Amino acid sequence: xxxxxxxxxxxxxxxxxxxxxxxxxxxxxxxxxxxxxxxxxxxxxxxxxxxxxxxxxxxxxxxxxxxxxxxxxxxxxxxxxxxxxxxxxxxxxxxxxxxxxxxxxxxxxxxxxxxxxxxxxxxxxxxxxxxxxxxxxxxxxxxxxxxxxxxxxxxxxxxxxxxxxxxxxxxxxxxxxxxxxxxxxxxxxxxxxxxxxxxxxxxxxxxxxxxxxxxxxxxxxxxxxxxxxxxxxxxxxxxxxxxxxxxxxxxxxxxxxxxxxxxxxxxxxxxxxxxxxxxxxxxxxxxxxxxxxxxxxxxxxxxxxxxxxxxxxxxxxxxxxxxxxxxxxxxxxxxxxxxxxxxxxxxxxxxxxxxxxxxxxxxxxxxxxxxxxxxxxxxxxxxxxxxxxxxxxxxxxxxxxxxxxxxxxxxxxxxxxxxxxxxxxxxxxxxxxxxxxxxxxxxxxxxxxxxxxxxxxxxxxxxxxxxxxxxxxxxxxxxxxxxxxxxxxxxxxxxxxxxxxxxxxxxxxxxxxxxxxxxxxxxxxxxxxxxxxxxxxxxxxxxxxxxxxxxxxxxxxxxxxxxxxxxxxx
Numbered sequence: 001x002x003x004x005x006x007x008x009x010x011x012x013x014x015x016x017x018x019x020x021x022x023x024x025x026x027x028x029x030x031x032x033x034x035x036x037x038x039x040x041x042x043x044x045x046x047x048x049x050x051x052x053x054x055x056x057x058x059x060x061x062x063x064x065x066x067x068x069x070x071x072x073x074x075x076x077x078x079x080x081x082x083x084x085x086x087x088x089x090x091x092x093x094x095x096x097x098x099x100x101x102x103x104x105x106x107x108x109x110x111x112x113x114x115x116x117x118x119x120x121x122x123x124x125x126x127x128x129x130x131x132x133x134x135x136x137x138x139x140x141x142x143x144x145x146x147x148x149x150x151x152x153x154x155x156x157x158x159x160x161x162x163x164x165x166x167x168x169x170x171x172x173x174x175x176x177x178x179x180x181x182x183x184x185x186x187x188x189x190x191x192x193x194x195x196x197x198x199x200x201x202x203x204x205x206x207x208x209x210x211x212x213x214x215x216x217x218x219x220x221x222x223x224x225x226x227x228x229x230x231x232x233x234x235x236x237x238x239x240x241x242x243x244x245x246x247x248x249x250x251x252x253x254x255x256x257x258x259x260x261x262x263x264x265x266x267x268x269x270x271x272x273x274x275x276x277x278x279x280x281x282x283x284x285x286x287x288x289x290x291x292x293x294x295x296x297x298x299x300x301x302x303x304x305x306x307x308x309x310x311x312x313x314x315x316x317x318x319x320x321x322x323x324x325x326x327x328x329x330x331x332x333x334x335x336x337x338x339x340x341x342x343x344x345x346x347x348x349x350x351x352x353x354x355x356x357x358x359x360x361x362x363x364x365x366x367x368x369x370x371x372x373x374x375x376x377x378x379x380x381x382x383x384x385x386x387x388x389x390x391x392x393x394x395x396x397x398x399x400x401x402x403x404x405x406x407x408x409x410x411x412x413x414x415x416x417x418x419x420x421x422x423x424x425x426x427x428x429x430x431x432x433x434x435x436x437x438x439x440x441x442x443x444x445x446x447x448x449x450x451x452x453x454x455x456x457x458x459x460x461x462x463x464x465x466x467x468x469x470x471x472x473x474x475x476x477x478x479x480x481x482x483x484x485x486x487x488x489x490x491x492x493x494x495x496x497x498x499x500x501x502x503x504x505x506x507x508x509x510x511x512x513x514x515x516x517x518x519x520x521x522x523x524x525x526x527x528x529x530x531x532x533x534x535x536x537x538x539x540x541x542x543x544x545x546x547x548x549x550x551x552x553x554x555x556x557x558x559x560x561x562x563x564x565x566x567x568x569x570x
Contacts, residue, residue: 009517011041023244024283025051026058028486030227031507032281040515044235054240056228059288062218069344069451070392070401072218081525082501095226102226110213117209117371118359126437132207135172152190157466161185176206179374179383187464194496201527203537209371218391243308249319257481276481284313285489291457296425300456324473329462336462340405340455341428347449351400362386375435380406380420425452463488463497476513484510
């Protein structure tokens, strides 16, 4: 958002008589509530958030204690050009620094402690891969170039493996890509294309994770809690342990209006009647629905039952084609699941081991960020990271919390002769130790100091499944009077899912559209049109294939820029 757009919109007519109901309490709903008040002039008392569980935040989680172990099901990689996210947190007060915002404390921390991965990949039980090249051949570069130039509608529902020649999946670029973003070969090549456009300015740092920024603590305490606290102070109503089971929608030519919300609250059915003056926001679909946890002795159970969030979207989708096709995303759990595990180490052994491979100190109660380490030859394709310590505010001084995940939970381990999904926390830790070169007789000292909590997530990459136009509803569907969709499963042109930015962008878009506000949604960072970013990306690949890249540059760009001020950039 440029400064010319940083305005206070006019107050919507009759805003005092409106109500807003938000289904789900993930970051998209929390952000929508904030913008309803910040730019829509609503009072907190007019806003109600329904949450099926007893905790807000959705995928932005983090919980636990030193005795039982800490757990975060996932982590968020962010960058400085998340224009919607930073617009949101530029006005959310910090919980630690009086008079400062979350954005201000976040930026200051990342300025003094920039992320940089010295060792991004290991293999052969502890050998470090120091090469920072992408391992691309000429045919791969041609495929990538063609993908950048192809229109989305011409790609349709193609998967990544259907688009690329098989040897591409042996390149280091694909290894970095899939371990950073959790892409599988059967995922949408359209989404991969969007990532390439959206983050082309980060391509030079792909092998070192340079340019990414991270929270001080886990994502719940750093992002969710400050925003929740602000909403509570403003009087927003949180209704927990409540499931929305259906919406009554009056569908007329050129007009779709939610007329009632059906609830199941503490075992009792309730109905809230709504009018066209009321607003309903639904986070359709969930990446963490039906997640289960294990422990040191027990593997997490894969919950294949239909969760309430998906069930509600299916009911709504049956009412009108404009509300999307949820089965596209939730219909094949074996292609959308993976497993993570959080390690709470009560002694120095594991920290010292991981420090030796990361080639940096994870300084306790000081800043220190290292990028994720991916085990290239792991049959589970396992990665592990130690972010800033402490990761939890109630984490003791001498404790270390690490997080790991793997993309192939149905494969048998290289040390543990079981599928990852059948492994206890102790077995997961031993498989990790094996890949870091620890012999079996030496593993027990690490096991004795660690608590490992596995998390199985059936839908964690469901947003990446191949789709076509219409599978995801628009944020505000055509002719919708008072219903908007939020989160990772609505359609936002030009932005990419599995990011906090996408959720916040959906929230701002929904609020501004339904209220008819005279203010623009912050524009996605246009690095794909920035010749500096393009030149840097070309240079990154050029280091291995100078001849081919320069021919491409000369044929596509250089001739157009000959004798201009931009020519020297190339």
